[in-house]
Amino acid sequence: MKSVFILQWQRFRRAPILVLSFLGMTILFVSVLAGFGGPNSQFTIYTYGDPSLEEEMKVKWLDRLNEAENLTFKWVEESEAHDAVSSRDAGLALKLMNDDYRILIAVQEPSSVSVENYVYQVFSEELRLQEVASQADGEEFRSELERVMNEPAIQIVTESLSGEESTFIYDDQLHVLFGMTLFFSIYTIMFSLMNVAEEKRVGTWDRLIVSPLYKWQIYTGHLLYSFLIGYFQILVAFLFFQFLFGFDLGERYGMLLLVIACYTFAIVSLGMLVMGLVKRSQQMQAVVPILATAMAMLGGAYWPIEIVTNEILLALSKGMPIYYGLDALKGAAIYNFGLPELVQPISIMLLFGVVCMGIGINLMERRA
């Protein structure tokens, strides 16, 4: 078993492109879909001034604008802002005047609307305050306002009890990370499993069979390899986004590792089932993308399953291991669930794995 296992890594070392490209795709897709444009991400707006703009006003407006949590207003030269917008590096740029602004825009994007709204809000509020302040006694009014703002007469506190049926914390960033990572890992795992089909085609499988190795050792070597390579891919993607992009995966690391393991096992087993069903490795190459995409769509890897209302689709999603994988990962990362709360999705994934593995190996052996 050990030699078969080590052999797969040797072969991986010689041809790592395929597997690494799936990891690359995961990182690319998560970066594009969640890294930028997500609710927690930073959006930089090139800001420049009208020649009439006074230095004092420039500082004041920039400070006010930069109070926004996820927007950064960056001071640049006018020419730089123009270049950035015309080359589409930036969706829009902001031109400040003493008590007004202009927005320079190339294409209308959803994100630019929210920026426009925000800038409008800041300016109109500030200008209104200035108006009122100019009528009353400036300094006093300001400090009074600040006091009232800090100690409002009525406080509204919104709280949701996580875990309750009706609540649904939708964390877009994590959803994209989990969905894409689990999705691309299907490719890696199944393509790695194809080594088995490949060995059967080339004839090295027969060599192994007539050797003193037991069949279970050969299978275990292959399965373990596919499992670990899938597991590492998911792990690397998670670590990458946690440390480089600051994604918040919560504190339940042990739980996350366990969920990944169960999910990976389920997919490895599903791969064995598929190999038992198809006749050639070329067929497998065609089936894997279809299967992965269909599972990801139905299982909620592309969009949150909570937005799906169709009964049939919902029922189908319950048959997908990726659904339970996502469910359990979100449970651990967002709702801080432990084993007792996640025992259901975990056991479903394990059961799914055992059943697929059993049928798959049986089918393969029957054909031989």
Next chain:
Amino acid sequence: MLETEELKKVFKGKTAVNGVNLYMDKGESVGLLGPNGAGKSTTISMISSLIKPTSGDVKLKGQSVLKDPGIIRNVLGVVPQEIALYEELTAYENLKFFGRIYGLKGKELEAKIQEVLEIVGLKERQKEIVKTYSGGMQRRVNMAAAMLHEPELLIMDEPTVGIDPQSRTHILDTVRHLNQEKGLTVLYTSHYMEEVERLCDRVYIMDHGQIIASGTKDELKSILSGEETILIDLDRPYPDLVTDLQSHDGIRQTIETEKGLKLIVPKGSKLLGSIFQVAERHQAQILNVNVKVPTLEDVFLHLTGRKLRD
């Protein structure tokens, strides 16, 4: 050492092997001959416990291989007909892996790898990736992989196809040497009659899934002891001459060869004179005449009505 009892294999209604009985004593070198599709590879697969026979059994030292395939797997080396290697790895890495699955390790493994690389003449190029080898070199690695663990029984299924004559001679000599000096038992399948003549003590001839003849080389040739082969070299083909000779009294078979004709005639028949006359009539120019004792190739032709290599 090994014997098969009424081995039979049916693939989806098609009988590939139909009641094969063969035996091999320890230290024997046995040839298995037969045209394409005769069932040689299928027989070998059943002997090596790769596929299960539809009926019949294989016995190794009296024990059923069917009941316990484990008994043959430690003593057996199989060179498959197709090249079965990990082509993205080097020859050395391939051999290392195949050695390890037979439980070899460390210095012993290293020594065996170098030894078999020496036999197949690839010592210098062992660190190259198999995919980049020529077909013949891949075949040599394919053979080497089956010899690492010093099997007691070596089964080779057309192992030398595409290997150049020099390397082939060297490999065959090594196998012969292992067979004679170390008592290695060999089952050898080939389309090259001269290889079998060189390597094997005893021969089985197979056709349509059955053994149609068996015995030592001499025994088999004595099947044709009542016959002689006359080889006639001609300056060019003469189709009419062939037709005439075919219907000529006393000539059993007339076969066109590259250089001219091959006639099978009863031993001692004084036909040369009349053959010359017929040739004269067709104004055929005879370049050379040779009367030979039969070869295995002739035996094969006689038994199956087909040539070994089509």
